[in-house]
Amino acid sequence: MKHSKILLLAFSAALLVACGTKVPITEQAPVLERAPEPVAPPPPPPPVDVTPRDVRPVEAPAPAVLKPAIVYFDFDSYVVKPEYQGVLEAQAKFLTVNRTAKVSLGGHTDDLGGREYNLSLGQKRADAVKRSLSILGVNESQMEAVSFGKEKPAITATDDEARAKNRRVELSAP
């Protein structure tokens, strides 16, 4: 009890002060007996602090880019031939996986005939490929079908072989 301690100290102090002469210590300070206070359990040890300083390299994947492709057509035709099914499936697969990717479909004709009518024929070819891709799940918003008619031939010769190479739709990233 603090109170008694203070009084005791004050009494002791008073005794010493009051007596200038040696005073035999006849009493000893009383020893206060107190029950020991219970000791709080020690705090749990802190978790082991692992600050990693390793660096594991990661390779960012290359941006998904549409691989260009070409579909060829018969004379006066805009029917997509079965032999190009695989090519279009591969294009569609890319575009359905990468929904933000786009494809530009450019339709072309050979050199025979008028420029504006050939522009329309080239458009029919581009539209046919677009329809095929749509059936394979590509969104309308990912595709634009345009025509170049006979204005951008792949080969400028006018033999049958060159003409066959000019009747085409080119699929490319816009």
Place this chain on the structure above:
Amino acid sequence: MTTHFSRRKIITQAASLAGIGLASTNSAAQFRVEVSGIGASQLPIAIAAFKGDDLAPQKIAAIVQADLLRSGVFRAIEGVTGLDETNRPDWSRIRALGADTLLTGSNNRLADGRYDVRCRLWDAVRGAELGVQNLVVTTAELRYTAHRIADWIHEKLTGEKGVAATRIAYISKTSGATPRFNLWVADSDGEGANSALASGEPIISPAWSPNGQQLAYVSFESRKPVVYVHEVATGRRRVVADFKGSNSSPAWSPDGRNLVVTLSRDGGSQIFLLNALGGGEPRKLSSSLYIDTEAVFSTDGQSLYFVSDRGGSPQIYRMPANGGAAQRISFSGNYNISPAISPNGKQLAFISRIGGAFKLVLQDLASGTVQPLTETAADESPSFSANGRQIIYATQISNGGRWQEALMTTTLDGRVKSKLTAALGDIREPDWGVFQGSALK
């Protein structure tokens, strides 16, 4: 009596895109007008070289003669020399040469650098003066002056306006791995060409506006076909159709306010009406599962002639200008495209595939008779002259082992033709412009 006229603006702008640009004036190209053929009954005219022509930068008499020959109406009587407009000709000699008409004149440089051009037109049969012209013009105006004189003579002797002073537009393509394309505006004889547009990508389908100041065309410069309207004198141009897909085949309404175009924005190729100023929503005029394209207005603006393959192969049809039921017009063969209607609305020129060859033909709309006009096999893009007497078209001619694209004109009977070739490269896609400026009286 001296008359002046306002100077035509000469286009000097060259829109230069990447790479080496062509000069904005076509001084390097040589257009040779070669006139061949004999018309049914041609008026024999003698044109004496103008006094002073040999020193002048432009030979007025030669230009007048070529213009008159190309019209098919005249044939030239050679051998009259040494006369100017002040001489009284020896009529017996002139008539002995076979001339019914005579033109004499002079072309003199003034101290201020301009030219004093004078000429006199004579009726050689009666020995009487038909008319006289006195003009003071700049060097740059000399060719145009010669064309005006040719048109004056044409009108004096036939009662019909001549087209020598009108302009043509056409497109050139250089050869090689990276071709350059230019849209040219030239005199009716192909001379004096100025480049309105230079591009690294194709340009097709130029179409003069009814007031002769603008050209609509299709440019592939943005890597798809887009329709522009381009003011020739200033070089200002605007996009009028850049919808999703392809935009092409512009043609003006007679009042100049609208264009019909072919758009693939709804899929396929269909005909739409657009405001020529651009902006606004296009109005769909055709609606079929087939190709509908190459629409052109009739002269009265009430109908459209166009190409459709709704019958299984391309043929020419006519429908009301605001869309509606179409009536088939072409019946010869299974491939008829590129209609051009004559100014009087009575004849239709178009390209017909005959035996594998693509040939310019002329159909009389009342009778349905079709007449082929050419001996060439790759004809394209016919366009009538403003007086409806000639047609300009593109074709291919054999030149040094290759087929060269060139322009030709023909009279409506196919008898008198002229050929315009570039020294290098190909020219194609002509459009013949309207009457402009004031005719000499």
